[in-house]
Amino acid sequence: MNRFAALLDRLGYEPRRNAKLRLLVDYFRHTPDPDRGYALAAMTGALMFKEAKPGLIRGLVEERTDPELFRMSYHYVGDLAETVALIWPAPGHESVAPASDAPAIGHNNPPPHVPTLTEVIETLATTSKSDLPARVAEWMDALDETGRWALIKLITRELRVGVSARLAKTAVAQLGQIEPDEVELIWHGLEAPYEDLFAWVEGEGPKPESGNPAPFRPSMLSHPLEDEDFAKLEASEFLAEWKWDGIRLQAAAGHGSDGRPVKRIYSRTGEDVSRAFPDLVEALTFEGAIDGELLIVREGRVQSFNVLQQRLNRKAVTPKLIAEFPAHLRVYDILFEGEEDLRGLPFAERRKRLEALVARIDDPRIDLSPMVPFATWEDLAAARADPATVGAGPDADAIEGCMIKRANSPYLPGRPKGYWYKWKRDPYLVDAVMMYGQRGHGKRSSFYSDYTFGVWRDGPGGEELVPVGKAYHGFTDEELVKLDRYVRNHTVNRFGPVREVEYGKDRGLVLEVAFEGLQRSTRHKSGVAMRFPRINRIRWDKPAAEADRIETLEKILERGEKEVYPLHDKEPKRQKG
């Protein structure tokens, strides 16, 4: 466990991809089976145990520490796992225990046994829910600060050390000078702790059987397009499609060695989500792999993302759910047809193969994402501004912009530069006045980084500011330092981690806030809630009196109710970073 903890610790600080790879390769090379295999499983999300809830960890630490000291510590550190790992009192320690406790007991016991990663994972797989807290506490007692931190990350399945499954597999491939895609292709036939995989890459065993005739291939991703990019891009070299407000999926189908068909649906990170979409799996009557967007289509009309959300993350997929929220795959690329790898072909040629395949599939649940014709970027800008007039019809509401793809682009894994761009719809903007600052968490735990802002309205005593939202990103690190200083220097009130700042007609800081839409809300004083708000610009120059009034938002709301939430759904707002 200590080696794994040291690896996670180091990875968490390392920003360079290549350095991360070196650390991973070094770990895999010097760590014996089965520990290294379980580490690989942890980093690729392949572990099969019921994760521990943060509440369990919190409960354990609260039994062992003075609540006031814990509160101050958590406030300072800003991360629960880390606070618990650091404050956890080693057996016999009493400097953080509640003072009323009897003297520490058990300090004459031999030092507890430090578990290996394998022991932890094998125990987790067999431990009942009621025994879990005691087991976790034993391990916590035996480990040091870094070990405890890694343990909590592991058992809550929140590693977050900046290592994708792809990177971990690439490191395994580098152990034996093979291509990462070779590991990817056999991956779904393998199981933790991957002893056969390591034996193969280190030249000490045969290549493991793929076992999966419908494997996942890494998705190709796009870059956001900025206005200044158009000058550099030649419109005639590109093709455009709508950008659908859905969920990216890859559908793969083949047949096993016994001749039976195998059909799989993967998320864009390669997670097998077939079980959530039996209706869609049924429709995969082809062999190959296609790339597209999951949408809900009712009576030929694409529904909003809010509707789609109701189909996701359900424990049981019932016939009723399928009937009410019929899954639909709108496809835009093809990776394989049968055994033939098409990824090296230019996009325009893959598109032709895709069109022919979709025609052969001939199922209403799978259709083509239409191309958006354009000759100049101005044409495309017009189409993006009003998709309904350019062939999108009633589906326009589910469109969040355009995808622009180089006609000759091969299908490459990851986010290669220069091939695919996304050009999202412009956000709404409003000038609001900062009212409160709150301390952030994690990386920003000592900064006032979350800002509540308000706009003017008529109150009983004249014009007053009413809070309309809160934003904690959109600014650079340098701007954060300035905003933090502003909050500190203009504080008029403190409420725990929150500071109220100066605001009024003749004082206050104006923030230009960008957001994707508005909803009516009974939870907010102003009656509106913003979707995805962020600080677009800091208007150091603008007097607070010139900030917007609530009527500005009311107008957007009236429009937005038609544009953004066509079905008047009262769903929680979506966070699709």
Next chain:
Amino acid sequence: MTLENARAGRGKPIWDRENQPRTVIPPKAGIHNRDGTPPCPDRGSESLCAGNDNVGVQAPHPARIPGSPAPSGMATENLIEDSASPRPDIDRPDPIFSPMALRSTDILTQTPQGLYCPLGDFHIDPVRPVKRALVTHGHSDHARSGHRSVLATRETLLIMAVRYGADFAGATQEARLSESLRVGDVTVRFTPAGHVLGSAQIAIEAGGTRVVVSGDYKRAEDPTCLPYEVVPCDVFITEATFGLPVFRHPDTRAEVRKLLDSVALFPERAHIVGAYALGKAQRVMALLREEGYDQPIHLHGAMERLTEFYKSEGIPLGETPKVVASERSKLAGAIVICPPPSIQDLWSRRFPDPVTCFASGWMRVRARARQKGVELPLVISDHSDWDDLCRTIRETGAGEVWVTHGQEDALVHWCTTHGIKARPLHMLGYGDEGEAEEPPAATAEAGGAA
């Protein structure tokens, strides 16, 4: 200036009386524990300020007797009688004082300049120029130039001379460790604090009450300075830089091995270690040598003079060449030590693919390390961690604890829940929420080493 004048001066201090927010309150009888206190050999009258007036130079008097009872009664600023009744076993040097009751403000108060002892008429680690300063250690927030006279350990005086030039004070006097010294109407004694070379705690004793100003201190082993010694006392004045139970400093050897492992894994990169110029830098070098690292350790220019001083004090640090600007690109695989702000500077970017390291207690908290762009945090601190703060308070037997700076609230809470009176001093010059005293980014030779 005469003795009478000095006494009269006590009645009209230079700052407004109402602004003296806190005073040392002698503890209740029986709380404190004096067992094992060695008799203090009194050095008697060594001139604090040779050639100056003779205030504070008193006749020798015997040390207080260990195990003697503490003064009874609780004193406050206005309640003066009992707390200060002269103890029979203390030989009052000046009969004029005997009939007078000793007030708690006479022992230690807080002033805009820092902690002040009215009875001895001196400041401890003053932040502004004063007449007489007692300095605990050489970090620049404790040891400033421009005082009329300074009493400190020999090493601290030399460090101040290295930093500020030989004329950093009007007059200086060396305080020998563990030797009692009469200053005004109090006895002071310097004892090792284990923080950096020359660092000391200062015990002040008068009227049967002993107050210990610890300065910055640590209990962990440090090959570059004398270890901390517990001084039993009635009132213990402590720092709380790492006064939260999340701060538990690990074994420094493991941290140094982490650095050496990284050097082995990335031999084509330079490892740039941010460390305070006084104390931390030399400790890191000494720890590297203890782990068997025998390559040259390259130094930023700001490290050079103090490192030479450490070497001249007989601390073996091996070969420590200064980095030549034009040679930076050739230092692949090297360990380079520089002041913390330089790890982010353009200066450090000229090394081959630098690995940014930082040796500090703050590195215990990941978010702090990430905010500084640190890739290899080394949790090496010259301050006490939480457990050691608590342990030290217990071991001094103090009935009352004052917390000068840092995470005061948590430590005060701990004291209170463990039956020890405690209060934060919120000393001036420190940040509003215990955040601003994090590694200062402004000056290369910043004090307040963490």
